[in-house]
Amino acid sequence: MSLARSQWQAVPPAALDEAVIGDVLRRAARLGPADVVLTTIGSGGEHSWTAARLLADAEAVAASLLRRHPVGSHIATFLSNGPHAVLLQLGVALAGMVLVPVNPKSRPPELEHALTLASAVSVQVDTGGADLVRSVVSRLPDPPEVVVLDEDPRSLLGEGEPAALPAVDPDSLAQIQFTSGTSGPAKGVRIHHRGMVDTAHAFARRIGLPPGGVWLNPMPLFHTAGNVLGVLGALWQRAEHVVLPFEPGAVLRVLRERAVTLLSAAPTLLHLLMAQPGFPAGRFGSLRVVFTGGSTLTPRMVDTIESGFGARLSVTFGMTETCGCALQTAPLTDSDEVRRNTVGLPIEGTDVRVAGPDGTVLATGQRGELLVRGSRITRGYYGDPEATARAIDAEGWLHTGDLAEMDIHGRLRIVGRLKDMIKTGGENVSPEEVEDVLAGHPDVERAAVVGTPDERWGELVVAFVVPSGAAPQPDIEALDVYCRQRLAPFKVPRRWHVVTELPMTASAKVRRAELRERAARPHP
Template sequence: MADALRRSELRGAPGPRLEESVVGDVLRRAARLGPDDVVLTVPAGRGPGNGTAARDEGGSWTAAELLADATAVAASLLRRHPPGTRIATYLANGPEAVLLQFGVALAGMVLVPVNPKARPDELAHALGLSEAARLYVRDGDADVAGRAASRPPRLDAVVRLGGDWRELRAGGPAPVLPPVAPDSPAQIQFTSGTSGRPKGVRIHHQGMVLTSHAFARRIGLPPGGVWVNPMPLFHTAGNVLGTMGALWQRAEHVVLRFEPAAVLEAMAARRATLLSAAPTLLHLLMDHPDFAGTDLRDLRVVFTGGMTLTPAMVDTIEARFGAPLSVTFGMTETCGCALQTAPLADDAEVRRTTVGVPIAGTDVRVVDASGEVAPIGRAGELLLRGTRLTRGYHDDPEATARAIDADGWLHTGDLAVMDARGRLRIAGRLKDMIKTGGENVAPEEVEDVVTGHPGVARAAVVGVPDTRWGELVVAFVVPEPGADFDADAVTAHCRERLSPFKVPRRWTVVHELPLTASAKVRRAELRRRAAESHEHGH
């Protein structure tokens, strides 16, 4: 990397040449190098859903056992579907999610992991757009999945899992696993776009392999160790950076749902060397009464991302956990990571004020409004390019063309500033996307639901800065003439139709929405109003 850049443009290091080119190769490598290494642990716990689900068995897998069981899952899938079939999951963190991730990859099929908190309409959209043939769901969520799965025409089966991962393995002769090409699709993950409808991001095998390898190298820990990962496995942060990153290290990957007491217990019991958690989750852990008494003496790194951190927040997290922080900037389109600080190599000021430099295989530009590369120290839109990145959105060429230009640059919509050493600071964003607790919320999607209530005539949704959640979803509403606005009723209406993190936290009744001359809502003014109200506790 150049010692002193003059323009905000940087070609990422190519990284080492890898023998592994597809997801299955990384699992085979771990089984070859350390067949007896424990690479997956799932603590026993109560299953998700309606509160009556049976207790999960949990368990641990060596690398050889994980390869054998994932191969059996692949064989079971291949008895029913040809390679290339899309297999959807509606699962919270657990052994089934990991085994299906690897089993689908070994079978040459495409995983479609859907947020298990998604509502029926959201799940139906994901199933329909991806044309998934099969859906795996836990018993406690079968009702939601059943209502959604009845709509897509190509869905052949809904498989209900009762808490025993062995249900994924069906008997019979094992078919030969197919060859898998590095540039073939591995997953379709859904992310909200500015249009308000979630888009299916195509993630290929090579992207998952290269990203997870580069991420693990930037973390800088020696092989082995214990990675505690409560990040959701339907996200790239959970199943690329977590599942795949830990496998490169041949670390014990401890997978569990985020429940503060359970995470703290697992960290102490397994002697965690790395914790992966969004900033909101870190706050919840630090606020938990068990935190002060939790033995964290083996912790070496805390990894986080999903929202901008202030220097004070970095200081607090590092002091409380007793370990340096690795902060990443990434998107689903970048397999979860594009920029990252090196926790063991970067000094404190870099960790406090930047999101580091590009990981291997990532080119970066910061451009001004005219599309020209900005000078060092000047804010502009962050553009990314590299073989790791998505090739585009599933069945959406228009959205793909808007996001990825003719030269292959992904336009992130985020504002960034690059310094002379190539380190970047995120300075805001061009898009109106709200980022709350590490999740993306498209205002238009929420507005459509809010205005679907009979008492609401118009609505505009914005984000307001919040130290814990990154941003809170705030709604400004114009009631129907003669109607009294009932916040509880509209909130209940939203909860039936939106994931919980998308439901507005604050409601403000207005007589009219501020508009531009072209009749567009002036979101900047609403954000200002919301911030002032939030600051004064209203």
């Protein structure tokens, strides 16, 4: 396909009999009841489920919930990766209720905001987070029940007669997930069953592995990467989904000891794994695919990850508002050039266009805002019609706020964020362009660039640099010269900060608002 305009008409999604989350689980149990489809590893030990047992346990969780709450109730979770998170995700869906997964690292004001906004009637929490949850709930005018779970997964199943499970509408609300909150209060994204099912199916197809295998997933299950692409994607694949909290040593042990075929991890987590002493570069015999997303990758980073893990990389672009995936490279069939330089084609059922400020579709190769539309797009933000209207236009296009370029084949490059554009001396500077240059220097592991107010220039370009192992303290003058050889003078950072790490959100995005605050402090 060759394009003259930056617009991609969706390939229709595959016809699916499975329209709701419960159907995907039932399909796995029907096609391979004895297949192991879930293994959890954590402080409570290791637990595994066949597809038949996982369906039975999820139905028991649903029945237990229905004995206490009506269909449509909002059930919050405050849980790390483990069996409770998966069983509640599936059980809440089977019960026709709405899951509200909250980051277990949230501070009290963030948790209070989530519970209040989402009108949760129950909070399911493990013993480690119980005191914090009780403290927050005690301050709420209409407090939800607090259910403290012990380490035994069967504590969720309850006792009593099986309940008749409701018929669930594919277009009904399945989850309220909270945005990463890089600036301002987190918004509650409304995610429906059809969007989650379609996205997980399209994602698994684009990965291209045969049915079965072992998917290792340390990504957080309160986020779409973990519970849509991970939980539901693995069920579509009928793969053994190995879930554990991210801890480098534990993840590497699983990679060494099990026949893992797919590893899911954000770029930051992949770098932490490769930095471990004794990392067996390129020696994971069964590993075929590493899946990542959440931040822009340079060609050098793609090469480093692929050589380090000895596997092909699948890069996604997605948001909570797109169920975690809208664009994706095909790891087994895309060329090296495509995997190194793009985020691939839109997945099935996704319309895409690159538009100018007035909404006009731009010519191929021009830079503009990425707009997406289709079955996986959120219906809006819970309790916030104004924010919904700002994000989704009358034609159903979600305005992502990301700057992108489309090539003649429909593949896209993400080149920045509209709101992050730096305006200095009347010129626009894309932070990502400067970051890409810095990432090419051997003394730089990662870099983030922001603007800070300046009376004369409007804004100054400020760089935060994480040194590579080769240079614990980079030579700033050398970096300045390196940038001036590759960038126009107005794009070269005027101030430099050497840091040990960059502040990240749970979905592995740089907290630029925090860096802007640091950049605005008096400079020595």
